[in-house]
Amino acid sequence: ILNVEQSPQSLHVQEGDSTNFTCSFPSSNFYALHWYRWETAKSPEALFVMTLNGDEKKKGRISATLNTKEGYSYLYIKGSQPEDSATYLCAFGHNFNKFYFGSGTKLNVKP
Amino acid sequence: DVKVTQSSRYLVKRTGEKVFLECVQDMDHENMFWYRQDPGLGLRLIYFSYDVKMKEKGDIPEGYSVSREKKERFSLILESASTNQTSMYLCASRFPGTVTGELFFGEGSRLTVL
Numbered sequence: 001i002l003n004v005e006q007s008p009q010s011l012h013v014q015e016g017d018s019t020n021f022t023c024s025f026p027s028s029n030f031y032a033l034h035w036y037r038w039e040t041a042k043s044p045e046a047l048f049v050m051t052l053n054g055d056e057k058k059k060g061r062i063s064a065t066l067n068t069k070e071g072y073s074y075l076y077i078k079g080s081q082p083e084d085s086a087t088y089l090c091a092f093g094h095n096f097n098k099f100y101f102g103s104g105t106k107l108n109v110k111p
Numbered sequence: 112d113v114k115v116t117q118s119s120r121y122l123v124k125r126t127g128e129k130v131f132l133e134c135v136q137d138m139d140h141e142n143m144f145w146y147r148q149d150p151g152l153g154l155r156l157i158y159f160s161y162d163v164k165m166k167e168k169g170d171i172p173e174g175y176s177v178s179r180e181k182k183e184r185f186s187l188i189l190e191s192a193s194t195n196q197t198s199m200y201l202c203a204s205r206f207p208g209t210v211t212g213e214l215f216f217g218e219g220s221r222l223t224v225l
Contacts (some may be wrong), residue, residue, distance in 0.1 A: 004153060032210055043115070046213035096207045097142060097161060099214065101153035
């Protein structure tokens with residue numbers, strides 16, 4: 001089992017704060033890196049799929065970067081809103097069938 | 112609207128019972144997956160299937176089996192449920208033909224084994 005680590009485990013911020021999380025993964029045999037948002041009582045939904053070293057993706061106030069050589073990805077949220085409260089999961093793709101997940105970062109945004 | 116549907120959101124079973132968790136997807140995906148999620152741990156892969164009647168063990172297959180008789184349906188079977196199988200189970204599907212393909216998840220089935 002490959003080790004994928006996410007930090008921090010949880011985060012409490014005020015509305016309007018910007019925040020970022022880290023996902024660390026093995027730097028060899030890279031296939032893809034996924035970020036998912038998982039809201040309570042819902043299914044995890046993909047935010048980004050990143051495949052190339054140096055990739056930067058953006059969706060509204062959320063963005064992500066990828067460094068496959070050193071094995072990390074950052075997720076940034078600018079101006080957090082209460083609706084951003086969720087658990088954010090990263091998944092390291094070892095091949096097209098094997099995805100190893102971190103334990104997630106639980107974000108709570110207070111109004 | 113693409114969908115992965117898991118048959119039961121909440122189940123309570125007794126030790127030794129046989130448990131079926133059903134998952135159906137409407138996206139014609141070849142790949143389907145069963146994960147379990149426990150507090151403090153990432154999603155861990157139990158089994159996956161890359162085609163009808165084809166399956167491979169994931170990282171924690173012990174105590175589980177699977178069935179894929181039709182492309183859209185992937186079932187997880189606990190032959191004799193034990194308390195350490197109390198967990199959240201997530202089904203997912205994916206189109207394997209592109210490296211950028213994401214996983215599509217169901218809403219999860221929370222199983223409690225007493």
